[in-house]
Structures are given as C-alpha cells and as structure tokens.
Amino acid sequence: METAVTVLAFLATMVVSVLLFAAVIRRLLGVRVGPVRTLLAALLAVFVAAPVLQALAPPDPTSLNAGELVLIGLVAVVISALLAMAALVILEVLLPTGSMPGPVELWRGTRRRVGRTRRYATIVRIALRHGLGRFLRGRPAPGPSSAAARRQLGRSLRAALDEGGITFVKLGQLLATRRDLLPAEIVDELTALQDRAAPVAWAEVSAVLAADFGRPVEEVFAAFDHEPLAAASVAQVHAARLADGTDVVVKVRRPGVAAIVERDVDILLRLAGTLEERTSWGRPLGLRALATGFAAALHEELDFTIERDNLQSMAAALADSPDRGVLVPTAYASLSSERVLVMARLDGTPLGAATAVLDGLGEDRRAELAGGLVDTMLDQVLVHGIFHVDLHPGNVLVTADGRLGLLDLGSVGRLDAATRDAIGQLLAALGRRDSVAVSDALLQVVDRPAEVDERELQRAIGALIVRYAAPGTTAGAAAVAALLRTLAAYGLGVPPAVAAVFRAFATLEGALGLVRPGFDLITHARAAGTRRFAEALGPDRLRGSLEDELAALLPVLRRLPRRIDRLGDALEHGRLRVNVRLFADDQDRRLVTDLLHRALLTVIGSAAALVAVLLLRTGDGPRLSGTVELFPLLGYFVLIVGVVLILRVLVVIFRRD
Structure with a gap:
C-alpha cells in the first residue's frame, strides 16, 4: 500500500512538473505551440533538470543553506527550461508546426494514402495496357510526328480514359473541348467518348429515393418505371407520373459515385x-487552375440541387427573352434533392435521332429553329450571363410541336457584366471585320502577360478574320480552335468562364448541323452581334444607358465641390500632405519579410557560432557526469544551432527552382 502511494505521489509530481514547465515554456516563447510539442519539451525539461541540478550543486549539498539551495534549484529550472525551449525552436526549424498530422489525421491520411496507392497502381496498369507507358517516365517522351501517329495516340488515350471510369471520362470530354492544348487528331478521338454505364438495380435506386423522400416511392408517384430511360456514369433517368397525372422524369445519382469521384479528383x-511545379510546360498552361476548375464543375454535376437551380434560372431567362422556339424542362423543387432531380418530361425525340421529325418541318422552319437556337445562346451569354456549356446533339430534344428542348443543365457557364460587355464588343467587331477592335475586346477578357506585342496580335487576328469570317464560311469549330491557338501562341491565358463560351459555340455547331444542314454559324453570329450593337446605340437603349451612367455619377458629382473646397483650403493654409503607404502590396511585404528573416537567421546563426567557439575554448565547467562537462556540451549544442540556421540561409541562396 505504501509503495502504491509513493508511485502515485511520484506520478502526480511528474504531471504537475510537466504542466508547470509547459506553461512556463509557452509563456516565455510568446507564440502558440502545439500541445504535443509543448508536453514533449516539458518532459525534456523535467528529465534534464535533475542532471543540471546535480552538476550545479557542490559535492556536499549539506553545506548549503536554504537560500542557496533555492537559488541553485531556480537556476537548474531556468537552464532546463531554456534547453527545452531551444529544442522546441530546433524542432520548429526542422519540422514546422502543421507539417505533421495528429494521430487521428495520421490514421485517416494513411487509409487515404493506401487507397490512392491502389488507385495509382490501377491507373498505371491501364496506361501500360493501352501503350501509354512511355509517357509515365521521368524524362519527356517524344510526341507523335505524323497525323496517323497522333490519331493512334488519340485512340489509345480514349480507350484508357474510358476504362479509367467516370472521372477520367469526364476529363476526356473536357479535353475534347481544348483544341488550343491538344492536336486536332487527338481531340477528334476524345470527342467520341461516351458517358455510359450499366444500369443500377432497382433495389438500389428505390433505396436512394426512399431515403431522400422519407417515404416509399409508391407514396410519391402514381407510377414509376423501374427500367431507366438512360444510364450514365453519374446518374440514370427514369420515367414517372405524379399523383396529378403529370408525366415527369426522375434523375437519380448512382450510389457510391461521390466517393469514387472524390478519390479520383484528389489524384x-x-x-x-x-x-505545374516540376515541368516547364505545366506552369504556362496553368494545370492546377485547370484541374481545380474541372473538379469544381464535376462536383456541381454531382449536386442535383445546382442543376435544379440552373433549370429555374434558365427558365426565367427564356421567359424574359423573345420566344424563339427553345424551352427547358420545369424542375419540381419540392421533390428534388442533392441526389434526386424531378423534372417535367418533354415529349420529343433526341436531336441525333430526329431526322424524320425535322424533315417534316420544312427548310424554312428548320432554318428558323437553328437561328433561334443561336439567338437563344447569345441571349444567355450577352444578356443573362448564364448559358448552357455543352449543347451537343445528345442534350437537345426536338419536341412533338416542332420546338427545341435543352437538357442536362448540371454545369452551366456564368459571366459577369464586364465580361458580357467585352464579348458583345468582340462580336460587334467581328461583324465589322475590325481586327484592331477584335484584339482590344479579346485583351479585355483574357489573362495577359506583362508584355504582349499588340500589333502582331492584331495582324494574326486579321488573318483569322480573313480566313474564317468570309461570307459562306461554316468552319465554326475550326475558327474557335484557331483563335485559341493564336491566344496561346501570344501567351494569353483564357479564363475558364471565357473558355466555356468558346466551348459552347464550338459544340453548338454540331447541333446546328443536324437542325439545319449547312447553317452558317459565323455569319449568323456576326450579324447578330452587329444588330445587337446597333440596338445598344438606338435612341431608347442609349437614353437608358446614359441615365444609368448619370445615376452612378450623380453621388460623385454631388461630393466633388466639397472635396475641391477642402483641398483648396488645405493648400492655402499649408496643411496639404501626401501620404504614401509603403509596402501596401502583399508581394512587397512578403519580399521584405523574407529578406529580414534571412538577415536575422544569418545574424543569429553567426552569433551562435561565435558563442559556441567561446564555450568550447572556456574551461570544462560543472560536470554532468563522470566524463561529460557542461560548457563543451553547451558549446556543441549552440554550434549545431548556428550551423542549422546558416545552412537554412545558404540553401535558399543556392537553390534554383
């Protein structure tokens, strides 16, 4: 019993000592230190305190009075705390706070890392199976030198992406729209990627519906077709009927697809x-930004509440525009959720299979529908700022009454007012075939480098206008691809929202070719841009624009005389001062801070090295053990600290990215 009490008393003393040391160390350092690091430093101080006290005390401790014992004990505590603080600083230098996860995060991270490793192995096997292994080497592989070789590479890449699963299929479909990044032969092959999958069993679909509705499917719908109308990698669509007899379609997200996408997107x-960090071509292309935009778009596609809101916004935009024979299905918000989307069913035929229906409409009506589709897209881009980014034939429906329905609004483009105005100016300049105005409009919507040869850019744009904007030209997708290649050649980055506009019009050409073969997209868009620019300069629109500008300027004009009077009074009485804020820019502050940190590290490291030399040249000092003296130990310790600090400065100086 007495032994147990002694052990408990010892443990309690140790715990109290550790906590006290931890509080003192955190207080003296003056910065927030993690609890694990602080406790480790406190434990070090506790274990070091006894040898330090023993080294400081004389051979016969009984010869000391109480005051001397307290003083020696206090010195030992201070030295132990300083050693622990120095250990903390060295640990912070070698292993900064936050660089190591906690136990829970470490366990979760290990599980994720194991899952990623397995997925990496699967991806590598797929790449090797399709002959893409040479591109996985550390050194750059030579690219295909002929059109046939590029086409074969495109087939291999398409097959590998198709086998990779949903995320890689979506990535391939995105790459198929970036003709500025990939050769035409590879883009053509990637365009053939189809987002298809085997249907999910009804039992799993029913479980998802019941979980989201909070009741069985039979209580929500009067009828529900268990066989899907279509099945894709993200979701599948079923036909159903509401209790009031309205025919609807129900889009259900596939179970488990979110986890798969999350894993692959992380990779x-x-x-x-x-x-982007380790290659010469990754940074100019902005691969991290491209991947981030792709991940955001894919996450939006997984959340059906976003598509529900997009449907409602697009319906409002179409209602606010002239009727051009284009409509979108109505979303039932009360029955929709993140995994389920209920929409009114459009009675019609997919555009790719609607040849007979279109032939029955006549050439004039087909031309009217094609023009209405282009004008609707222009309304979305230039007026409302929300537009369908992927109007391929599979997302366009021909209804029984000869109208066009837009489907799959899971991912839409959004433009701010300034970008919409710049694109409108671009279309108007194209209508006038003014290469200077086209270049100026483009420079407003792209990310330009510090220097760009605007005259050469104007010449290149002029050549494109002569080639692709001539009357009768129908190569819309080729014109967009040539424009994107020209922008890339001059180092101009295309923001994702603007790239989505180019992608939308390039994709639209395929649908227009089915609605009205031979439809001249470029001529129609050029004429529409000229017409809209002229309408903007009309008396009614011009008056409204002037009124809006005047309303915005009125508060400024009202305050202007008072401010001029204050400036004049300050100038007259010698009180006018100009205050310039130094280092207002974040980059300037970071530069100065980095320079100061390096200078401080150099001074501290040099001082530590000098102190270490002095300690090593001094006498042995108190003995910590039979063979270890205090001063040499401190000297070597301080020398290590100085060398580490100086090496940190040198590695920054000599390192080349």
Whole structure:
C-alpha cells in the first residue's frame, strides 16, 4: 500500500512538473505551440533538470543553506527550461508546426494514402495496357510526328480514359473541348467518348429515393418505371407520373459515385500540382487552375440541387427573352434533392435521332429553329450571363410541336457584366471585320502577360478574320480552335468562364448541323452581334444607358465641390500632405519579410557560432557526469544551432527552382 502511494505521489509530481514547465515554456516563447510539442519539451525539461541540478550543486549539498539551495534549484529550472525551449525552436526549424498530422489525421491520411496507392497502381496498369507507358517516365517522351501517329495516340488515350471510369471520362470530354492544348487528331478521338454505364438495380435506386423522400416511392408517384430511360456514369433517368397525372422524369445519382469521384479528383489535383511545379510546360498552361476548375464543375454535376437551380434560372431567362422556339424542362423543387432531380418530361425525340421529325418541318422552319437556337445562346451569354456549356446533339430534344428542348443543365457557364460587355464588343467587331477592335475586346477578357506585342496580335487576328469570317464560311469549330491557338501562341491565358463560351459555340455547331444542314454559324453570329450593337446605340437603349451612367455619377458629382473646397483650403493654409503607404502590396511585404528573416537567421546563426567557439575554448565547467562537462556540451549544442540556421540561409541562396 505504501509503495502504491509513493508511485502515485511520484506520478502526480511528474504531471504537475510537466504542466508547470509547459506553461512556463509557452509563456516565455510568446507564440502558440502545439500541445504535443509543448508536453514533449516539458518532459525534456523535467528529465534534464535533475542532471543540471546535480552538476550545479557542490559535492556536499549539506553545506548549503536554504537560500542557496533555492537559488541553485531556480537556476537548474531556468537552464532546463531554456534547453527545452531551444529544442522546441530546433524542432520548429526542422519540422514546422502543421507539417505533421495528429494521430487521428495520421490514421485517416494513411487509409487515404493506401487507397490512392491502389488507385495509382490501377491507373498505371491501364496506361501500360493501352501503350501509354512511355509517357509515365521521368524524362519527356517524344510526341507523335505524323497525323496517323497522333490519331493512334488519340485512340489509345480514349480507350484508357474510358476504362479509367467516370472521372477520367469526364476529363476526356473536357479535353475534347481544348483544341488550343491538344492536336486536332487527338481531340477528334476524345470527342467520341461516351458517358455510359450499366444500369443500377432497382433495389438500389428505390433505396436512394426512399431515403431522400422519407417515404416509399409508391407514396410519391402514381407510377414509376423501374427500367431507366438512360444510364450514365453519374446518374440514370427514369420515367414517372405524379399523383396529378403529370408525366415527369426522375434523375437519380448512382450510389457510391461521390466517393469514387472524390478519390479520383484528389489524384488529379495532386498530379496537376506536381506537373505545374516540376515541368516547364505545366506552369504556362496553368494545370492546377485547370484541374481545380474541372473538379469544381464535376462536383456541381454531382449536386442535383445546382442543376435544379440552373433549370429555374434558365427558365426565367427564356421567359424574359423573345420566344424563339427553345424551352427547358420545369424542375419540381419540392421533390428534388442533392441526389434526386424531378423534372417535367418533354415529349420529343433526341436531336441525333430526329431526322424524320425535322424533315417534316420544312427548310424554312428548320432554318428558323437553328437561328433561334443561336439567338437563344447569345441571349444567355450577352444578356443573362448564364448559358448552357455543352449543347451537343445528345442534350437537345426536338419536341412533338416542332420546338427545341435543352437538357442536362448540371454545369452551366456564368459571366459577369464586364465580361458580357467585352464579348458583345468582340462580336460587334467581328461583324465589322475590325481586327484592331477584335484584339482590344479579346485583351479585355483574357489573362495577359506583362508584355504582349499588340500589333502582331492584331495582324494574326486579321488573318483569322480573313480566313474564317468570309461570307459562306461554316468552319465554326475550326475558327474557335484557331483563335485559341493564336491566344496561346501570344501567351494569353483564357479564363475558364471565357473558355466555356468558346466551348459552347464550338459544340453548338454540331447541333446546328443536324437542325439545319449547312447553317452558317459565323455569319449568323456576326450579324447578330452587329444588330445587337446597333440596338445598344438606338435612341431608347442609349437614353437608358446614359441615365444609368448619370445615376452612378450623380453621388460623385454631388461630393466633388466639397472635396475641391477642402483641398483648396488645405493648400492655402499649408496643411496639404501626401501620404504614401509603403509596402501596401502583399508581394512587397512578403519580399521584405523574407529578406529580414534571412538577415536575422544569418545574424543569429553567426552569433551562435561565435558563442559556441567561446564555450568550447572556456574551461570544462560543472560536470554532468563522470566524463561529460557542461560548457563543451553547451558549446556543441549552440554550434549545431548556428550551423542549422546558416545552412537554412545558404540553401535558399543556392537553390534554383
């Protein structure tokens, strides 16, 4: 019993001592230190305190009075705390706070890392199976030199992406729209990627519906077709009927698809970041930004509440525009959720299979529908700022009454007012075939480098206008691809929202070719841009624009005389001062801070090295053990600290990215 009490008393003393040391160390350092690091430093101080006290005390401790014992004990505590603080600083230098996860995060991270490793192995096997292994080497692989070789590479890449699953299929579909990044032969092959999958069993679909509705499917719908109308990698669509007899379609997200996408997107983001940091071509392309935009778009596609809101916004935009024979299905918000979307069913035929229906409409009506589809897209881009980014034939429906329905609004583009105005100016300049105005409009919507040869850009744009904007030209997708290649050649980055506009019009050409073969997209868009620019300069619109500008300027004009009077009074009485804020820019502050940190590290490291030399040249000092003296130990310790600090400065100086 007495032994147990002694052990408990010892443990309690140790705990109290550790906590006291931890509080003192955190207080003296003056910065927030993690609890684990603080406790480790306190334990070090506790274990070091006894040898330090023993080294400081004389051979016969009984010869000391109480005051001397307290003083020696206090010195030992201070030295122990300083050693623990120095250990903390060295640990912070070698292993900064936050660089190591906690136990829970470490366990979760290990599980994720194991899952990623397995997925990496699967991806590598798929790449090797399709002959893409040479592109996985550390050194750059030579690209295909002929059109046939590029086409074969495109087939291999398409097959590998198709086998990779949903995320890689979506990535391939996105790459198929970036003709500024990939050769035409590869883009053509990637365009053939189809987002298809085997249907999910009804039992799993029913479980998802019941969980989201909070009741059985039979209580929500009067009828529900268990066989899907279509099945894709993200969701599948079923036909159903509401209790009031309204025919609807129900889009259900596939169970488990979110976890798969999250895992693969994490891999793509890591890969994009690595390529951007370690390759000469990754940074100019902005691979991290491309991957981030792709991840955001894919996450939006998984959340059906976003598509529900997009449907409602697009319906409001179409209602606010002239009727051009284009409509979108009505979303039932009360029955929709993140995994389920209920929409009114449009009675019609997919555009790719609607040849007979279109032939029955006549050439004039087909031309009217094609023009209405282009004008609707222009309304979405230039007026409302929300537009369908992927109007391929599979997302366009021909209704029984000869109208066009837009489907799959899971991912839409959004433009701010300034970008809409710049794109409107671009279309108007194209209508006038003014290469200077086209270049100026483009420079407003792209990310330009510090220097760009605007005259050469104007010449290149002029050549494109002569080639693709001539009357009768129908190569809309080729014109967009040539424009994007020209922008890339001059180092101009295309923001994702603007790239979505180009992608939308390039994709639209395929649908227009089915609605009205031979439809001239470029001529129609050029004429529409000229017409809209002229309408903007009309008396009614011009008056409204002037009124809006005047309303915005009126508060400024009202305050202007008072401010001029204050400036004049201050100037007259010698009180006018100009205050310039130094280092207002974040980059300037970071530069100065980095320079100061390096200078301080150099001074502290040099001082530590000098102190270490002095300690090593001094006498042995108190003995910590039979063979270890205090001063040499401190000297070597301080020398290590100085060398580490100086090496940190040198590695920054000599390192080349």
